[in-house]
Amino acid sequence: MVKVKIIGAGGFGGTGMIELLMAHPEAKLVKLIDIENAGKPISAEFGHLAGLCDMVITAPDADDPNDGADVVFCATPDRVGMSIGPKYVKAGLRVIDYSGDFRFGDVETYAGYAGRIGKDPKHLSPELLPKSTYGLAEVNRERIKSATVVGNPGCFAVSCILGFMPAVKAGVVDFGSLIADAKTGVSGAGKKASATFHYPMRYDNMNAYKVAAHQHSYEVNRQLSLKAGKDINVCLITQVVPVCRGIMTTCYAKVDSGMADVAKLVKLYRDTYAGEPFVRVIGPEGSTSNAAVRGSNFCNLWVNFDKATGQMVVVSHIDNLMKGQAGNALQNMNIMFGIKETAGLMSVPQFP
Amino acid sequence: MVKVKIIGAGGFGGTGMIELLMAHPEAKLVKLIDIENAGKPISAEFGHLAGLCDMVITAPDADDPNDGADVVFCATPDRVGMSIGPKYVKAGLRVIDYSGDFRFGDVETYAGYAGRIGKDPKHLSPELLPKSTYGLAEVNRERIKSATVVGNPGCFAVSCILGFMPAVKAGVVDFGSLIADAKTGVSGAGKKASATFHYPMRYDNMNAYKVAAHQHSYEVNRQLSLKAGKDINVCLITQVVPVCRGIMTTCYAKVDSGMADVAKLVKLYRDTYAGEPFVRVIGPEGSTSNAAVRGSNFCNLWVNFDKATGQMVVVSHIDNLMKGQAGNALQNMNIMFGIKETAGLMSVPQFP
Amino acid sequence: MVKVKIIGAGGFGGTGMIELLMAHPEAKLVKLIDIENAGKPISAEFGHLAGLCDMVITAPDADDPNDGADVVFCATPDRVGMSIGPKYVKAGLRVIDYSGDFRFGDVETYAGYAGRIGKDPKHLSPELLPKSTYGLAEVNRERIKSATVVGNPGCFAVSCILGFMPAVKAGVVDFGSLIADAKTGVSGAGKKASATFHYPMRYDNMNAYKVAAHQHSYEVNRQLSLKAGKDINVCLITQVVPVCRGIMTTCYAKVDSGMADVAKLVKLYRDTYAGEPFVRVIGPEGSTSNAAVRGSNFCNLWVNFDKATGQMVVVSHIDNLMKGQAGNALQNMNIMFGIKETAGLMSVPQFP
């Protein structure tokens, strides 16, 4: 039984992990840590947990890293995981961090990312970077197995990387033509209220934001470049729609003439993801939607090709709080601890 | 392992049961039956089930009642369960019916209900009525244990009966003053599209309907009258709000002077529901919401008292597709088969 | 041409008035005043006004009461209108205040209300109270004509008072049995973001709040008592549903035996509101919804009677930002200045 702590338990990413762990056959939640509501049961704020998980929240300072846990999820903002990570690693725990802190492997690359988000470029625990890796199993499974620290990817990044990776890895598209038109549900912005996400402002509304400036493009470019063996820049445009859970990213790329055939593209995607438990490739004759992934750890990829323009069009759907966050983080934990990769992740979501 | 069939598998009530059974430790889904899409996997229509439940749908005529199943859920409209129930009972199965067919125990009472909904008053399987009972454990657990056929209650009825029952049973309110102001989510109307529930007509909209004429009032009156030992009529007003899952029923009653004290009312409710695994009583100092029950089998009852007017105000929340339908039906199955009553029903729902 | 100032122009109540005034044939907006965004055009924050109203916001201190305006709308929170009202009255303007400051006519009654909302019970401009009145034309038209200061009613109060008034005035219901079950859209809470109204918390959610403690019940009781000629307490229960604009209040009262006939009740309501331009009475054979009033100044009253329980059930619909706020305030202005009461208020709203 893997013993698990969650830091930042009171955010959407933390409660999402609680929901999953309650049903996990080989993991056990041992501590909930948060800077808010210490001393109160988590269910005092999240009524849906009442009677199901009433564990009392511990303040960060009051937590003892040496109390026997195996892994800690840092469901925390940028620069928290790198501050507290070392003491947990020292105590023998493995760390899965939700922020950008451990997504980049070396201090130089991190500094570039940090600049992009307006943060101090200096990494606070550089000694952990060599033991860390990028936590997206579909591109990096082997390194996750042995990593001490895993940087769980950004939600947009998951949808983009999975949408483009087969074509990029195979080198069958014009690397200068990649566009990711991403639409996210509002839960991606987290629990904190803001004018932008006030119900009257958001219902029946939609807008683009951070045009060509979203921080997740940094890791998308990096991961795709590693697969391509050369530098790639994706034009990532992020938009908000009045959905709570879900990201739909439409991935465009000019296809090389030799692959200008939808059947070939579908085969390429199916072959690339053969054996992947959480990727479902759908051909042009099918269809899919956010409802098909909402609540689950699946990524649905609907592969299409527009003959008239030579564009591959892959519509990539994930639940931003699952494959885009807590679900993917749990998948990483399973891999790190040699548990069946799908353990705790095959519950049937509810519809409608 | 209880072997389960679902008839009407392709409706919300049927898929809701599939979702639950996939996680049930002591039940196993053996057949999905529906008049539509026979021969296709259920996941062809419900994409969220792909890879989790891809069972092929059987046509009703093609089903053999004698193939060894233990129980059949009739997630079907009025008058279907009473038509097909006898052949399953004959084959030794127990039947849990979602419609009004088996909620009334005798042909006379059924005839009254049928008239209310504009149906033929003649019951088609009167021989089953003596072996049938009303399937709401909180009022009727003992009879459910041994029943051959269970009439699963209407969603509004569950919220009203649980909201009023303690006060009515204790006889501490004016029986002539009961009002149930019920607001339902749209999923209560089922999967079939209609002008009323077309997205552009329904978003940002709300309305009352069937004012003082909803068919569920029939069973509410009957169950509360049985508890009171005298005839009770509740003024039940049903309204639709742009929520998908959920019923919030505000229950009003004039309280007798001896109980005109919120602490006494809260105690009465807590005592009445002591030991009930799915009822959570909340005092006036607390609060609750649809989010606290959405996706779960819980009924949350927020007990209040308005001194100025002498009204008890109990706000009753359920998920209409869970405690109001599939969840409650599974609770009945657990009781009927001697399984732990909460088996398969304590999964943590997702929020938000 | 009536020259109009709006204080608190940047809230929903202020922009709602701007929207209306732009189409008013006999009024002209001369100044927008707000503590936020002074010096910027109102359209910088509210993009829908760009090119239609780009008036620059004036800071409160920078406004000269003596610059020739005729009326000022205080679209401001409690205790602002009573602070700044005197200087505008002194300058010869008439004042229409959106808060509770001028709804109660005398300092004692105000003190009771202020206590209810946790405010200082001392009124800051008692000298204005004799010149003030309650601004709901359907109950108080004559006094509005000559009032210097009008207290625009609360949104819940409008829906309740219009829903009950005919029956109460005629004395045909049990005054001890009045219940108002009110459901409001989220815009009623204003523009300020809060956890409760954060999109992910509010979509697919609903809840009761301030049970039997909403401040609007104070003015409902007062106005109905004045009509009844005796003290009345209504049990007002307020609830939030995921609608942006709209209030649906279901009004219950036990009907005297002589009026226990829906045709009589409908006639009473029709007679009472004969000639009222903004009240539409609908009989039990009809139906109505929020969509029928959204965007307009109408109040729709669907009059029903439940024979089995003797309850009158009047479903009262308004747009909380129109008849519940800016629209009603403009109606008051029209009355005060001898303009046709419907001027600027008969625009056709958009649907869907």
Next chain:
Amino acid sequence: MVKVKIIGAGGFGGTGMIELLMAHPEAKLVKLIDIENAGKPISAEFGHLAGLCDMVITAPDADDPNDGADVVFCATPDRVGMSIGPKYVKAGLRVIDYSGDFRFGDVETYAGYAGRIGKDPKHLSPELLPKSTYGLAEVNRERIKSATVVGNPGCFAVSCILGFMPAVKAGVVDFGSLIADAKTGVSGAGKKASATFHYPMRYDNMNAYKVAAHQHSYEVNRQLSLKAGKDINVCLITQVVPVCRGIMTTCYAKVDSGMADVAKLVKLYRDTYAGEPFVRVIGPEGSTSNAAVRGSNFCNLWVNFDKATGQMVVVSHIDNLMKGQAGNALQNMNIMFGIKETAGLMSVPQFP
């Protein structure tokens, strides 16, 4: 006073026109025609019109083309306008058709379009085509002035054409790189209920459909090709999001090196649309949203440039029922009759 008939009055496109005409200073609605609900007031179905427009619906057969009207709007599906158009033209009326019937100018081009939508390729009133034109003022104002018949454009087409036109006309982008990623609200699908747009299926959902096969791409390609002077194919991907009103199309194109500067692009867009009353160009320092155009006839264009990839990114927002349908149709009428182009179209919409 222009006398106006509306055929197909009971759809969203018809009622949208009613809403607009009620506030038009120089046009008068004289007849509402529809195949449904003849003999009933339009307000019987659309409650928001009660008391504002209660005109009785006339059956199509009962309408006399020679009763003195000046213009008829055919708010009807494909192939209706071309069937009934000739008799109205013969009677001296001008025709504004909402469908694809008159968008293509000659029978060959129409046949291509008709094949695309699975309709009979034979045009039914070819004699009208020389007198017809494409009704988008921003690209075709002069021809609209004198046209007898105007083909009002498709909603997606409006958003795409306005988004791309300046860059295409100026020839500063790679014509082989154009991608239009379009997200529409549900009202675009019209009033008829369907499983896809049933509230429980649509809330919290989103999906792409008709990938690279939407019929509107046909007119987008045609209009842009006319401006470019050479054949252009846009990769148009259409998606539905849970918004009622609104289209947001993100327009991508590789910019020529000489224009690889956002200031130049913004200038090009501002210059091209200088004097256009309904196009608002926003630079990269600004932002916009669906809320800024909802309810109005404006098209907002947010012009951006992604240096890293050389992509121009223009986010194009319209209200699909206004600039995408009824509003644009009324703009055409104003132009055809020499009325001020903005007449009846500058009402301030309501927010939120």
